[in-house]
Amino acid sequence: xxxxxxxELVTIGRIERSFGxxxxxxxxxxxxxxxRFEALRQVxxxxxxxxxxxxxxxxxxxxxxxxxxxxEAFTTPEQVAEFRGGFLQAPRGDSxxxxxxxxxxxxxxxxxxxxxxxxxxxxxxxxxxxxxxQAFVVRQDGKEVLIPAAKQVVVAVDVAGRVMTVRLPExxxxx
Numbered sequence: 001x002x003x004x005x006x007x008e009l010v011t012i013g014r015i016e017r018s019f020g021x022x023x024x025x026x027x028x029x030x031x032x033x034x035x036r037f038e039a040l041r042q043v044x045x046x047x048x049x050x051x052x053x054x055x056x057x058x059x060x061x062x063x064x065x066x067x068x069x070x071x072e073a074f075t076t077p078e079q080v081a082e083f084r085g086g087f088l089q090a091p092r093g094d095s096x097x098x099x100x101x102x103x104x105x106x107x108x109x110x111x112x113x114x115x116x117x118x119x120x121x122x123x124x125x126x127x128x129x130x131x132x133x134q135a136f137v138v139r140q141d142g143k144e145v146l147i148p149a150a151k152q153v154v155v156a157v158d159v160a161g162r163v164m165t166v167r168l169p170e171x172x173x174x175x
Contacts (some may be wrong), residue, residue: 005156008088008091008092009044009091009092009105010089010090010091010092010104010106010107011030011046011069011087011088011089011091011106011109011110012029012030012033012036012037012088012090013027013028013029013030013031013032013037013086013087014027014028014030014085014086014088014108014109014125014126015027015045015080015083015085015086015088016028016066016079016084017080017084018077018078018080018081018084019063019068019080019172020077021076021077022070022075022076023070023071023074023076023077023079023080023106024068024069024070024074024080025068025069025070025071025074025080025083026063026066026067026068027066027068027069027088028065028066029066029067030087030105030106030109030126031104031105031106031124032168033094033104033106036090037067037069038060040057040060040069040077040090041056041057042054042055042056042087042090042091043055043057043071043089043090044086044088044089044090045071045073045083045086045087045089046086046087046089046110047082047083047085047086047103048083048084048085048086049055051082051083053073053083055071055072055073055074056071056072056113057069057070057071058070058071058072058075065150069088075103080111087109087110097155101151103157105127107123107159108124108127108136108157108164109122109124109126110123110124110125110166111123111126111162111163111164112124112162112163113136113138113147113164113165113166114163114164114165114166115165115166115167115168116122116155116165116166116167120140121138121145121147121166122138122139122140122141122143122145123138123139123140124136124137124138125137125138125139126162127149128146133148133149133150134148134149135147135148135149136148136149136164147166148169152167152169152170153166153167154167155164155167
């Protein structure tokens with residue numbers, strides 16, 4: 001199996017936990033591209049400890065709000081557990097181009113988030129849809145913070161460098 005080039009990968013899901021006894025995984029979708037999971041054949045799984053593996057997808061089926069997936073690399077729940085919280089990455093494919101200052105969520109997930117002075121706030125782990133806006137879920141050292149996904153807050157997004165710079169609102173608190 002050919003190794004996938006990291007620059008051509010997009011993060012499309014996150015392994016939540018093992019499912020069953022045959023090494024299947026429950027995967028939360030982080031993709032907004034319709035049909036992305038049903039057509040998967042080869043993926044890279046980036047574990048929370050930095051370990052990555054390339055593997056073939058053996059099967060995919062809906063499992064409520066998540067997907068139940070089988071991979072050639074996993075045959076036991078313990079193998080899946082090693083990658084719990086890891087990101088599922090797939091070839092970019094034919095995702096249409098977006099206008100300037102708009103990004104696919106899959107391009108943002110996993111980015112390092114810092115403030116304007118360069119202080120690291122954590123990694124962007126998700127995007128929550130609130131009633132009237134969106135918020136970025138940023139996590140570091142067991143702490144989670146929600147940062148408004150607004151142009152007044154997001155100063156710069158470097159997709160290639162995997163860094164988002166934010167200007168925190170006055171009184172946002174001590175992070």
